[in-house]
Amino acid sequence: MKNQASGVIGDFNKAQQDAGITIFVPRDAAFARLPQSLKIQSLPADKKALVIEYHAIHSYYGADILKILVNPFEPTLATEVTNATSFRFSIAQFKGYVVIHTGIGKRSVVMETIYDRKPLAIYSVSDVLLPRDIFQ
Structure with missing residues (x-):
């Protein structure tokens, strides 16, 4: 996992x-x-690294931008690392959130x-972001 972790840090x-x-x-x-079926600890190191990279976007979205952003297919760092069209999520507004x-x-x-x-922008989120590409 150490090599995977250093790769994630390098990507960030x-x-x-x-x-x-x-x-x-x-x-x-x-x-x-x-x-239990979605526990990250049971994943191999390369999948854990992808889950971590799935929590990051290769764009700076400050708080003012994030509040108005709507993107149904936001690519993540995991998208870039895998050179795929997968590992995306949607960002939207709902009742002011x-x-x-x-x-x-x-x-x-x-x-x-x-x-x-x-x-750099860092936000806390209520739930772990689980990529469909790993947790289907």
């Missing part, structure tokens, strides 16, 4: 230096609520801004 650093990066960090309780939907489970709500200074 490269994205930040290019167009910026937006990262969605699940709260601790989100991991505890995952059903920014929500992310992966196609698995309920929508994750952006709860708060942790850090927002170009080229």
